[in-house]
Amino acid sequence: SKTLRLILGDQLHRRIATLSDLDPDTDIVLMVEVRAEATYVRHHKQKIAFLFAAMRHFARDLEAEGVTVDYVRLGDPENTGSFGGELERAFERHTPERVVVTEPGEWRVWEMMQDWRESLPLEIREDNRFLCSRARFEAWAEGRKSLRMETFYRDMRKRTGLLMEGAEPEGGRWNFDAENRKALPKSLEPPERLAFQPDAITREVIELVEAEFGDHFGRLDGFSWPVTRKDALKVLAGFLKEGLPRFGDYQDAMRTNAPFLYHALISPMLNAGLLDAEEVCRAAERAYREGRVPLNCAEGFIRQILGWREYVRGLYWARMPDYARSNALSATRDLPWFYWSGETEMACLEACIGQTRDHAYAHHIQRLMVLGNFALIAGIAPAQVEEWYLVVYADAYEWVELPNVHGMVLWADGGVMGSKPYAASGAYIDRMSDYCRGCAYDVKLKAGLTACPFNYLYWNFLIENAERLSGNPRLSMPYRTLERFGPKRRAEITADASRFLDTLSADQSAFQIASP
Numbered sequence: 001s002k003t004l005r006l007i008l009g010d011q012l013h014r015r016i017a018t019l020s021d022l023d024p025d026t027d028i029v030l031m032v033e034v035r036a037e038a039t040y041v042r043h044h045k046q047k048i049a050f051l052f053a054a055m056r057h058f059a060r061d062l063e064a065e066g067v068t069v070d071y072v073r074l075g076d077p078e079n080t081g082s083f084g085g086e087l088e089r090a091f092e093r094h095t096p097e098r099v100v101v102t103e104p105g106e107w108r109v110w111e112m113m114q115d116w117r118e119s120l121p122l123e124i125r126e127d128n129r130f131l132c133s134r135a136r137f138e139a140w141a142e143g144r145k146s147l148r149m150e151t152f153y154r155d156m157r158k159r160t161g162l163l164m165e166g167a168e169p170e171g172g173r174w175n176f177d178a179e180n181r182k183a184l185p186k187s188l189e190p191p192e193r194l195a196f197q198p199d200a201i202t203r204e205v206i207e208l209v210e211a212e213f214g215d216h217f218g219r220l221d222g223f224s225w226p227v228t229r230k231d232a233l234k235v236l237a238g239f240l241k242e243g244l245p246r247f248g249d250y251q252d253a254m255r256t257n258a259p260f261l262y263h264a265l266i267s268p269m270l271n272a273g274l275l276d277a278e279e280v281c282r283a284a285e286r287a288y289r290e291g292r293v294p295l296n297c298a299e300g301f302i303r304q305i306l307g308w309r310e311y312v313r314g315l316y317w318a319r320m321p322d323y324a325r326s327n328a329l330s331a332t333r334d335l336p337w338f339y340w341s342g343e344t345e346m347a348c349l350e351a352c353i354g355q356t357r358d359h360a361y362a363h364h365i366q367r368l369m370v371l372g373n374f375a376l377i378a379g380i381a382p383a384q385v386e387e388w389y390l391v392v393y394a395d396a397y398e399w400v401e402l403p404n405v406h407g408m409v410l411w412a413d414g415g416v417m418g419s420k421p422y423a424a425s426g427a428y429i430d431r432m433s434d435y436c437r438g439c440a441y442d443v444k445l446k447a448g449l450t451a452c453p454f455n456y457l458y459w460n461f462l463i464e465n466a467e468r469l470s471g472n473p474r475l476s477m478p479y480r481t482l483e484r485f486g487p488k489r490r491a492e493i494t495a496d497a498s499r500f501l502d503t504l505s506a507d508q509s510a511f512q513i514a515s516p
């Protein structure tokens with residue numbers, strides 16, 4: 001029977017559930033570029049360009065197979081600008097007997113789909129792009145006091161058999177993170193990023209994005225993401241060869257002007273459907289089994305995907321819509337303007353924001369321990385930080401962004417995800433990067449105008465949140481240290497912090513560099 005199959009922009013996988021029983025003789029695949037999706041937050045220009053280009057290539061490949069694709073472009077004169085409007089129009093155009101979709105990645109779109117069900121013969125299929133279904137995660141979470149990633153991850157290892165020797169973890173341990181925190185030696189030159197020259201389709205999209213969303217954050221020149229499955233597989237293969245053998249060791253390291261290091265750069269493609277989570281994990285396991293990469297590297301990488309990625313997605317669906325509403329540390333400060341402009345004299349933040357603007361990418365430690373850590377210890381309002389992350393990264397959809405930022409980065413969930421906030425002083429950044437060497441502030445100084453702001457903001461954060469956090473066993477060490485500080489030192493911390501925080505402005509026009 002004639003079926004209309006709607007493929008959303010992050011479902012670009014040939015084996016997506018929507019297409020499993022596709023009949024090219026009768027069915028129509030619908031894909032729509034809509035303004036509402038490009039502007040519900042003002043996404044980074046590269047994020048929109050990546051997705052539109054990937055959508056157009058995916059449609060082209062389906063057509064080459066003989067599938068009828070009804071592709072609505074952003075500029076089509078009748079385009080209503082929303083998923084709902086376009087689905088309705090397409091339904092009238094094609095008068096199908098039914099409409100098939102796959103569960104969306106975001107709650108926002110899930111709610112839209114509930115409305116469509118009222119007026120259309122709609123079938124919503126389970127999202128098969130994840131190894132753990134929503135129902136399965138909820139069954140795992142049911143009745144558990146805490147929902148720790150590590151427990152979930154071990155369960156997933158056993159269930160998939162990935163890096164297992166029978167019932168035991170490969171190498172006798174579940175986790176090799178202790179070996180994965182090395183600073184990057186100066187002598188090591190990380191591999192070049194595999195860059196893709198935009199073809200005619202992508203160039204047209206880049207022009208469209210510049211014309212329509214030119215005032216959004218981020219640069220478009222230098223766009224070099226792969227936008228097809230074929231090219232995404234090349235990135236994966238390149239990573240397995242050049243990156244993965246050192247990924248584990250240096251996954252937490254940071255270096256000025258080296259944004260990519262040994263990272264895979266596959267998250268935008270994975271989250272848009274060009275790559276599949278299981279195939280990626282299996283490929284990494286194979287590289288280990290064939291002796292091409294050490295175990296700590298394969299395990300560290302697989303944990304990111306089989307563990308973290310599946311876990312945050314499960315948690316998102318299990319806890320939405322309430323999850324986003326908590327603010328456990330009552331953080332209310334506005335997001336400083338420098339998150340958009342990059343104008344700050346803190347070299348670490350300047351570097352991480354600069355590469356985010358240039359590439360719509362930063363790696364997990366830059367996101368967590370520099371950009372996120374600052375937002376945490378400066379007490380920035382969760383909703384503003386969350387929106388920033390959703391806007392600026394090419395891989396960001398709410399299912400992955402929200403738990404990571406709300407829970408992991410800001411501890412706004414009061415400990416659902418992490419047993420303690422990931423607050424750190426400048427010493428951590430100094431240990432894991434070369435940023436501090438080129439900084440106007442001195443990471444060794446604890447107080448005063450030229451001291452690294454992370455140093456006093458860290459202690460100020462502990463002071464301000466003592467009521468909520470001092471009883472946390474995982475924070476007993478720093479709170480004991482804080483007790484030994486005495487009133488004078490504590491007053492100095494508070495004074496430094498408020499002087500610095502007062503110089504931050506959320507307002508572009510009032511912006512002034514906080515000069516040391």
Ligand code: DLZ
Nearest residue numbers: 008009010032033034037038104105106
């Ligand atoms: C992110 C995004 C953007 C910018 N534009 C579109 C679009 O025009 N059409 C589309 O189908 N999807 C787009 N997306 C991805 C959707 O926002 C994503 O599919 C939903 O958030 C559901 O996860």
